[in-house]
Amino acid sequence: xxxxxxxxxxxxFAAGATTATWxxxxxxxxxxxxxxxLSITRDxxxxxxxxLETVFSSDQAQIWSVATAPDGSLYLGTGNRGRLLKVDAAxxxxxxxxxxxxxxxxxxxxxxxxxxxxxxxxxxxxxxxNGRATEYFAPGERYIWALAFAPDGSLYVxxxxxxxxxxxxxxxxxxxxxxxxxxxxxxxxTALAFDREGRLLAGSEPNGILFRITSTPARGFVLYxxxxxxxxxxxxxxxxxxxxxxxxxxxxxxxxxxxxxxxSTTTVTAPATSIIVTxxxxxxxxxxxxxxxxxxxxxxxxxxxxxxxxxxxxxxxxLYKILPDNTIETLWTSxxxxxxxxVPDAGGTLTFLTDAQGRVYRLDPRPDRTRDAVLVAQxxxxxxxxxxTSPRGILVAAGNVGKMLRLDASASSTGWFxxxxxxxxxxxxxxxxxxxxxxxxxxxxxAGNSARPDATWSDWSEPLADPAKAMITSPNARFIQWRAxxxxxxxxxxxxxxxxxxxxxxxxxxxxxxxxxxxxxAPAGATKSVTSSASSAFSITVTDTGDATSxxxxxxxxxxxxTGQQIxxxxxxxxxxxDKLSYSLWFRGEDEREWKLLRADISDxxxxxxxDMLADGRYFFRVMASDRPSNPPDQARxxxxxxxxxxxxxxxxxxxxxxxxxxxxxxxIDVDAQDRGSALRRCEYSVDARPWVPIEAVxxxxxxxxxxxxxxxxxxxxxxxLIVIRAYDVAGNAGLAKIVVR
Numbered sequence: 001x002x003x004x005x006x007x008x009x010x011x012x013f014a015a016g017a018t019t020a021t022w023x024x025x026x027x028x029x030x031x032x033x034x035x036x037x038l039s040i041t042r043d044x045x046x047x048x049x050x051x052l053e054t055v056f057s058s059d060q061a062q063i064w065s066v067a068t069a070p071d072g073s074l075y076l077g078t079g080n081r082g083r084l085l086k087v088d089a090a091x092x093x094x095x096x097x098x099x100x101x102x103x104x105x106x107x108x109x110x111x112x113x114x115x116x117x118x119x120x121x122x123x124x125x126x127x128x129x130n131g132r133a134t135e136y137f138a139p140g141e142r143y144i145w146a147l148a149f150a151p152d153g154s155l156y157v158x159x160x161x162x163x164x165x166x167x168x169x170x171x172x173x174x175x176x177x178x179x180x181x182x183x184x185x186x187x188x189x190t191a192l193a194f195d196r197e198g199r200l201l202a203g204s205e206p207n208g209i210l211f212r213i214t215s216t217p218a219r220g221f222v223l224y225x226x227x228x229x230x231x232x233x234x235x236x237x238x239x240x241x242x243x244x245x246x247x248x249x250x251x252x253x254x255x256x257x258x259x260x261x262x263x264s265t266t267t268v269t270a271p272a273t274s275i276i277v278t279x280x281x282x283x284x285x286x287x288x289x290x291x292x293x294x295x296x297x298x299x300x301x302x303x304x305x306x307x308x309x310x311x312x313x314x315x316x317x318x319l320y321k322i323l324p325d326n327t328i329e330t331l332w333t334s335x336x337x338x339x340x341x342x343v344p345d346a347g348g349t350l351t352f353l354t355d356a357q358g359r360v361y362r363l364d365p366r367p368d369r370t371r372d373a374v375l376v377a378q379x380x381x382x383x384x385x386x387x388x389t390s391p392r393g394i395l396v397a398a399g400n401v402g403k404m405l406r407l408d409a410s411a412s413s414t415g416w417f418x419x420x421x422x423x424x425x426x427x428x429x430x431x432x433x434x435x436x437x438x439x440x441x442x443x444x445x446x447a448g449n450s451a452r453p454d455a456t457w458s459d460w461s462e463p464l465a466d467p468a469k470a471m472i473t474s475p476n477a478r479f480i481q482w483r484a485x486x487x488x489x490x491x492x493x494x495x496x497x498x499x500x501x502x503x504x505x506x507x508x509x510x511x512x513x514x515x516x517x518x519x520x521x522a523p524a525g526a527t528k529s530v531t532s533s534a535s536s537a538f539s540i541t542v543t544d545t546g547d548a549t550s551x552x553x554x555x556x557x558x559x560x561x562x563t564g565q566q567i568x569x570x571x572x573x574x575x576x577x578x579d580k581l582s583y584s585l586w587f588r589g590e591d592e593r594e595w596k597l598l599r600a601d602i603s604d605x606x607x608x609x610x611x612d613m614l615a616d617g618r619y620f621f622r623v624m625a626s627d628r629p630s631n632p633p634d635q636a637r638x639x640x641x642x643x644x645x646x647x648x649x650x651x652x653x654x655x656x657x658x659x660x661x662x663x664x665x666x667x668x669i670d671v672d673a674q675d676r677g678s679a680l681r682r683c684e685y686s687v688d689a690r691p692w693v694p695i696e697a698v699x700x701x702x703x704x705x706x707x708x709x710x711x712x713x714x715x716x717x718x719x720x721x722l723i724v725i726r727a728y729d730v731a732g733n734a735g736l737a738k739i740v741v742r
Contacts, residue, residue, distance in 0.1 A: 037415025042372035077104030108147035118144025148192035160188030203231025240324035247317035430472035431502035440494030515643030579630035649677035649731035
């Protein structure tokens with residue numbers, strides 16, 4: 001059988017599918033949305049949260065550092081124009097000093113209220129008092145990342161790109177005298193603090209190492225070797241424990257800002273570091289880590305790798321607790337958010353800030369408390385950097401443009417929550433919006449056919465406040481989003497536990513990708529008799545006397561041949577909705593106009609047909625796939641596909657051999673072969689049942705339905721010989737003829 005070029009026909013009909021539900025229920029589901037004025041409790045309820053208000057807004061791009069003066073005013077180190085801002089308790093801001101460097105990454109205030117600021121990327125420390133700034137210390141390093149005063153009043157300076165810490169003391173004339181205190185062997189020292197015993201704590205990058213350094217002489221000990229690149233914040237606790245926030249990427253943003261905002265006369269070459277983040281069991285390569293069992297003196301042998309590669313799908317940040325006996329507890333981790341700062345309150349509860357829409361979390365680290373983080377507020381700021389405490393609440397430093405936000409202790413009276421966009425996979429018909437919660441929450445919906453809400457989406461719908469009348473009125477579309485608006489009094493605060501949207505997606509049609517028609521042998525053991533015909537009218541029986549007798553006197557044995565080939569029709573199909581499919585199969589001849597049904601309601605994607613059921617000729621097969629088994633009849637969809645033409649040829653060629661002609665010791669025989677179903681492909685002969693000898697058509701190529709062949713045999717032996725000629729057509733049918741040469 002022969003399969004030639006394919007003809008494809010597709011048709012689609014009505015639509016239909018099964019009702020689906022999109023539900024948001026619990027802490028992790030609500031974290032994927034946006035909100036304002038709300039909190040998410042540890043058990044996954046949306047409630048009204050603390051008030052969030054802007055207490056100060058600057059004209060600077062970033063607020064990198066925050067320090068609180070003894071009088072309660074704030075000093076803000078900003079970028080990208082290097083200004084030190086002073087903000088009083090009323091929220092009034094003034095420029096305390098303008099640096100000739102673009103970034104002020106570090107600010108510290110001594111016990112007398114004198115302000116110190118570290119500039120970058122030409123690292124220097126300035127002393128600002130009474131509106132006058134003087135250069136206090138120049139370590140010759142590119143970056144000043146952190147400043148911290150020791151109990152004895154000396155100033156410690158954390159630098160990069162060589163990861164050195166300097167100790168600076170006042171010289172009595174308004175300047176500082178600094179000496180190299182400790183070399184970490186890392187690229188950057190990113191955080192400084194002092195524990196309850198006055199020992200220096202230092203965090204580093206890119207290996208995420210927390211050092212404890214004792215003086216005289218300086219000797220470092222690795223308190224913790226994190227799996228994250230940067231120790232961002234260090235918070236000593238009164239009980240001797242230490243909180244440390246680690247992440248992967250904060251320093252890269254700051255070095256990039258310093259590079260892009262530096263003046264044309266300043267050469268900045270600090271690279272934006274990309275970090276490997278992995279865990280110990282991942283099997284991925286990690287940056288070299290120090291041996292915590294080997295304390296160092298003055299200089300750490302820990303070196304940073306030259307290049308690193310970012311790996312996704314693992315923790316991006318974590319909050320650790322290092323206990324007084326140096327054991328470690330992991331309090332919080334995230335694969336989606338970077339933790340930027342941590343502050344404790346008087347009761348020991350931790351508040352920390354992440355970059356995911358400027359989220360503020362609260363966590364009680366005490367062993368007898370549930371250690372699930374509560375999402376206290378979402379500022380919806382894309383670039384938050386620091387936290388600070390004030391008598392009226394937590395302060396959040398944000399960028400673009402640099403501002404200070406305050407979380408008031410009192411609760412908001414209103415708030416809103418916007419869900420993430422849901423993709424139904426295809427255009428859907430919306431049903432009912434159902435929710436579990438208290439009064440004081442109303443809903444709106446909108447829909448569209450672009451993945452993100454834009455001007456092509458519908459407007460927000462009219463409010464839905466009654467669960468019994470909460471049919472969604474947004475237009476049919478592929479994507480949908482809902483918004484919940486909260487309003488309530490302190491005596492009856494609203495609460496939301498879960499929300500579900502019912503919808504009926506448009507039923508997608510099945511897909512038929514191909515039809516394959518092939519020939520295969522009949523099952524083993526199947527035979528059929530071959531009856532006598534004109535081509536086999538005589539048979540010979542050889543007896544033990546050696547005499548030949550007519551078959552009429554003795555019944556000749558009739559040999560049987562295997563049943564003819566079968567036609568295997570197979571097709572590839574699937575359904576985008578996962579619906580169960582049924583198939584129907586038709587055929588028609590090339591010269592016929594109407595399709596004939598072979599079989600309907602086929603559950604498999606194959607069909608076997610006896611090859612003798614169809615006469616010789618070219619045929620087409622058509623398959624129709626329907627998702628009717630999974631859909632109502634009026635909503636089922638179907639497609640059809642017509643396969644390529646198939647040549648069915650069961651008739652062997654007719655072979656005629658002429659009389660043998662002798663020429664000396666050679667003989668020649670003319671052969672005429674013809675096939676009515678297909679072209680000839682091969683011809684060969686055998687002498688006295690010996691191996692076959694191929695011959696080619698007289699015209700040089702065996703490629704037509706009728707061909708002439710010439711058999712020429714040199715040195716033909718004398719005596720009687722049997723010559724059998726065999727010709728094949730393209731379907732593999734063989735026609736034979738014989739001639740006896742004497």
